[in-house]
Amino acid sequence: EEYGQISQDESLENYSKIELKEFRRADKLPPIKRKAEEETVGGGGLGPLANKRMKSDFDDIAAPDQADVKQPVSEKEVERKFKWQIAHCVRSCLDKYFPGNEKYVQGNKDLSGEEYRSLAKQYINQFKKEIKTEYIARNGSIQGIALTPEWTVEVIARVTEALKNR
Numbered sequence: 001e002e003y004g005q006i007s008q009d010e011s012l013e014n015y016s017k018i019e020l021k022e023f024r025r026a027d028k029l030p031p032i033k034r035k036a037e038e039e040t041v042g043g044g045g046l047g048p049l050a051n052k053r054m055k056s057d058f059d060d061i062a063a064p065d066q067a068d069v070k071q072p073v074s075e076k077e078v079e080r081k082f083k084w085q086i087a088h089c090v091r092s093c094l095d096k097y098f099p100g101n102e103k104y105v106q107g108n109k110d111l112s113g114e115e116y117r118s119l120a121k122q123y124i125n126q127f128k129k130e131i132k133t134e135y136i137a138r139n140g141s142i143q144g145i146a147l148t149p150e151w152t153v154e155v156i157a158r159v160t161e162a163l164k165n166r
Helices: 017-025 075-097 113-139 149-164
Strands: 038-040 053-055
Touching: 075 113, 075 149, 113 149
Parallel strands: none
Antiparallel strands: 038 053
16 A cells, blocks of 8 residues: 555545545545436526536535635736736747747847847836736726737737847
């Protein structure tokens, strides 16, 4: 028997919820079995789902401990993650113009270390401000902001075009 693995005969009652979660994450316990109970879904405009019976995935879930409850993310944390997404996108474009980088493409106009840092800072701040302003105008706050696939394409196109024309 492996260290930390619970045997089939051993009672799970002796372990805390946190220990059981760790065992599940490490695949030391079998997955939670869902109850076969079904609930009736009432009418109310559900169309083909009206009067169908559906299984509930939440029957065996207990109320979370206070330590397990995820706290709301602060605006600072949201903005930090958003800026990191933009920085990653901008730097991946600049890497193609920086000799010595594994993504460097021969024939591109080379950037010096100082140019790389300066352009990275300029583009990151420019796109962060632009996208953030647009997002807040649409949604009223910064919560949920992220670099979307559409904006990713836009950032790559604009940075690449600017680097080719310099």
